[in-house]
Amino acid sequence: MTLLVLAAVALGFGLATIFIGERRRSLALAVGLAGSLAVLALALVMPDTDSLIVGGVGMVSTPVVRAMAVAWSASLAVLGLLEVAVGGRPTVVGPSLIGLAVAGLALATRDPASSMAALAAGGVAGVVVPGLAGWLDAPNMPSRLPTTNRGTLAILGSGLLGLAVIAWGASAAGPLGGAGAPVSVDPAGQLSLGLALLVMVAAVAIRTGLIPLHVWAARFMEGVSPLAVPAAFAWGSAAFVLVALDWSQVALGPDAAEAERWLIILLAMASVVLGGLAAMVHDDIEHVLGYSILQDAAVAVLAFASLDPGVVAAARNWLVASATVKTALAAWATVVRNTYGGHRLDDLGGWARHSPALGIAFAGILVAAIGLPNMALFQARTDLVTSAMPGIGPAVALIIAAMPAIYLGRIAIAGLAPISPAIAAGLSGRPRWTGGRAAGWSEGSLTQAIRAIPIELRANRAPLMAIGVLALSVMALLTATGGAGG
Amino acid sequence: MNLALVAIVLAIGAGAVLAVSTRDGAASATGLAVALLGAALLSDPLPSPAVLGARVVAALLVATMIRSAMRTGPRQPSPLGWPSEALLATAGAVAGLGLSVGLAVAAAAGGVPVGVPGIGEPGPAGPIDAGSVAVTSLALITAAGTSLLVLGAAPLVHGRPGSRRAIGLVLVTQAVLLLRIGVAGPAGELEEIAREALLVVAGATGAALASAAAGSMLGDEAGDEPPKPDASGEARRSLLPR
Numbered sequence: 001m002t003l004l005v006l007a008a009v010a011l012g013f014g015l016a017t018i019f020i021g022e023r024r025r026s027l028a029l030a031v032g033l034a035g036s037l038a039v040l041a042l043a044l045v046m047p048d049t050d051s052l053i054v055g056g057v058g059m060v061s062t063p064v065v066r067a068m069a070v071a072w073s074a075s076l077a078v079l080g081l082l083e084v085a086v087g088g089r090p091t092v093v094g095p096s097l098i099g100l101a102v103a104g105l106a107l108a109t110r111d112p113a114s115s116m117a118a119l120a121a122g123g124v125a126g127v128v129v130p131g132l133a134g135w136l137d138a139p140n141m142p143s144r145l146p147t148t149n150r151g152t153l154a155i156l157g158s159g160l161l162g163l164a165v166i167a168w169g170a171s172a173a174g175p176l177g178g179a180g181a182p183v184s185v186d187p188a189g190q191l192s193l194g195l196a197l198l199v200m201v202a203a204v205a206i207r208t209g210l211i212p213l214h215v216w217a218a219r220f221m222e223g224v225s226p227l228a229v230p231a232a233f234a235w236g237s238a239a240f241v242l243v244a245l246d247w248s249q250v251a252l253g254p255d256a257a258e259a260e261r262w263l264i265i266l267l268a269m270a271s272v273v274l275g276g277l278a279a280m281v282h283d284d285i286e287h288v289l290g291y292s293i294l295q296d297a298a299v300a301v302l303a304f305a306s307l308d309p310g311v312v313a314a315a316r317n318w319l320v321a322s323a324t325v326k327t328a329l330a331a332w333a334t335v336v337r338n339t340y341g342g343h344r345l346d347d348l349g350g351w352a353r354h355s356p357a358l359g360i361a362f363a364g365i366l367v368a369a370i371g372l373p374n375m376a377l378f379q380a381r382t383d384l385v386t387s388a389m390p391g392i393g394p395a396v397a398l399i400i401a402a403m404p405a406i407y408l409g410r411i412a413i414a415g416l417a418p419i420s421p422a423i424a425a426g427l428s429g430r431p432r433w434t435g436g437r438a439a440g441w442s443e444g445s446l447t448q449a450i451r452a453i454p455i456e457l458r459a460n461r462a463p464l465m466a467i468g469v470l471a472l473s474v475m476a477l478l479t480a481t482g483g484a485g486g
Numbered sequence: 487m488n489l490a491l492v493a494i495v496l497a498i499g500a501g502a503v504l505a506v507s508t509r510d511g512a513a514s515a516t517g518l519a520v521a522l523l524g525a526a527l528l529s530d531p532l533p534s535p536a537v538l539g540a541r542v543v544a545a546l547l548v549a550t551m552i553r554s555a556m557r558t559g560p561r562q563p564s565p566l567g568w569p570s571e572a573l574l575a576t577a578g579a580v581a582g583l584g585l586s587v588g589l590a591v592a593a594a595a596g597g598v599p600v601g602v603p604g605i606g607e608p609g610p611a612g613p614i615d616a617g618s619v620a621v622t623s624l625a626l627i628t629a630a631g632t633s634l635l636v637l638g639a640a641p642l643v644h645g646r647p648g649s650r651r652a653i654g655l656v657l658v659t660q661a662v663l664l665l666r667i668g669v670a671g672p673a674g675e676l677e678e679i680a681r682e683a684l685l686v687v688a689g690a691t692g693a694a695l696a697s698a699a700a701g702s703m704l705g706d707e708a709g710d711e712p713p714k715p716d717a718s719g720e721a722r723r724s725l726l727p728r
Contacts, residue, residue, distance in 0.1 A: 055676030109676065113666065117680035121687040128691050132698055145698055149647055152691050156655070159684070160662040167670040172593035 014097030032093030103239035120159020271298030352415025364473030376483030548689030559700030582632030628668030647699035652692025
């Protein structure tokens with residue numbers, strides 16, 4: 001029941017934020033922030049297990065649903081504050097609240113067709129709203145509108161494709177052989193199973209922007225605020241993959257043929273390797289963010305090629321933890337860009353020295369992204385890779401773990417370099433007190449002190465944003481350590 | 487075979503052909519509304535009043551949003567003309583019937599009882615042969631779905647940004663939703679809500695993108711007719727259709 005209330009609140013606030021945002025930006029930001037805090041409160045009081053029947057279908061709130069709701073809503077509350085600090089069009093909180101509501105309902109619903117339809121509907125806002133805002137803000141970049149068009153097609157198309165596969169699977173002639181009938185084991189039945197799995201993975205590849213279907217995703221990420229990227233890709237993709245994975249495990253089990261398995265492994269590893277390499281060679285921090293999210297999704301796709309149905313638990317831990325980590329990285333990228341104006345490594349020399357809080361936050365993100373042997377994220381990655389590729393899996397998992405060490409390590413090294421003129425000219429990352437002292441904290445009236453608060457907040461915008469990133473970094477570390485109860 | 491359902495399928499096809507081929511925005515929106523309302527009623531037996539109400543409201547809402555987006559954009563009639571579109575829709579419907587028959591035969595060959603879902607009159611469980619197949623409501627739903635799919639695919643994939651692409655998006659979405667029922671049987675109440683939400687979102691998204699495209703295309707689209715005189719660049723500053 002709490003989940004339904006949470007979804008209703010999130011949907012209401014999300015829609016309100018989007019509709020108000022066009023004309024009254026400050027009010028929309030305030031509504032979005034209030035909504036994300038309300039949703040966080042509801043997520044925290046939501047029981048680990050809860051069930052009810054809605055429209056003849058069971059909805060079961062599991063620890064994974066709760067973990068995702070808590071992590072996503074807590075991240076969203078911080079992102080909402082950062083959006084207030086950054087200014088501009090409110091494009092982050094509204095679509096994210098809608099995405100959160102729909103993802104929670106989809107993961108709890110025991111009917112894959114309902115879940116898939118809902119995810120397709122709920123995921124569109126995360127692409128369209130920031131995409132159109134990015135286009136409106138850059139009149140000299142007309143290509144952003146076609147990119148948003150392609151993104152919409154990708155989100156809706158993947159959902160419709162998934163819906164079609166689920167329908168075919170449940171049909172009398174599908175791989176499941178009709179309701180209650182046993183899964184066919186003859187060659188034609190095996191072929192059906194394999195095809196169903198491949199089409200579902202294709203839907204996942206479109207939704208998550210895996211290579212070679214990544215162009216729309218890459219262009220989209222270039223044109224929007226990095227704060228909008230987690231909702232559209234990290235969290236939205238995570239929910240989609242989990243619903244698809246649950247369906248494939250329940251419907252197909254480990255019956256897929258060897259050829260299909262290796263095809264999926266090939267697709268996933270191409271994105272893991274090429275996505276990791278792209279993140280390593282790009283100097284643009286938004287590209288690093290985008291390709292690292294793509295790489296995370298590719299690791300999760302390995303679960304479709306696994307012979308072990310239990311790997312779904314690892315996929316849940318991996319997806320929720322990596323989405324939290326990438327949310328923190330997106331927040332870091334936004335704050336760096338907003339504080340220093342640059343977004344290429346050449347322009348960011350000494351950023352960590354100039355803003356120690358931001359540097360500490362990034363160190364936390366770095367550790368959470370790589371993981372340590374006893375952390376849930378590290379174990380989930382190892383399980384996913386090993387179950388898909390028994391034998392060489394542990395070695396491959398170590399290589400994959402080393403990739404974030406390189407691409408995030410480059411950013412960290414740039415932060416420890418001597419402070420460049422561009423960074424020195426940016427906002428100070430250290431706290432300072434200006435107007436408050438002049439107004440008289442100690443000797444002035446209470447009214448004067450209250451009036452000084454906004455002045456102090458504006459003067460300390462950079463360190464306050466860094467504290468926000470630090471909070472997200474701590475959350476990323478906690479989720480990477482504890483997992484999602486998968 | 488239910489003749490009322492056949493009439494509804496024909497209405498869906500006619501509405502969709504009108505929606506994608508006419509140069510008149512009002513007629514196009516009317517055609518879309520007819521197609522979507524027909525799809526809402528294409529069920530035997532009819533769903534519960536609540537579900538039916540949700541379907542009808544969603545259909546009308548989508549048609550309204552698309553019509554709203556058309557006011558500022560250029561007219562985009564089908565380059566093929568309505569006779570070609572009608573033939574295309576007919577071919578799609580025939581292909582849908584063939585698909586339905588094929589699925590039923592495949593199911594029957596596997597020993598699955600036919601009649602629910604698929605094709606063939608409800609009857610006792612047991613295999614059937616292809617010759618004994620009769621058209622059912624689910625087969626007609628599949629035919630309507632494939633008909634909308636072929637009509638909507640071209641404007642969606644190859645159309646210029648604008649109202650035509652929005653109509654394609656809505657038609658393809660409705661097509662998949664119909665195919666889902668035609669292939670796997672009726673949806674539950676919860677799924678009905680999700681389906682209608684998806685249709686409305688597709689319409690709203692198509693309308694928003696069409697409005698945005700209208701703003702960016704003012705006066706610079708060679709192949710389209712110019713917008714009405716009262717159309718202004720205001721749409722360029724709008725995230726959502728009004």
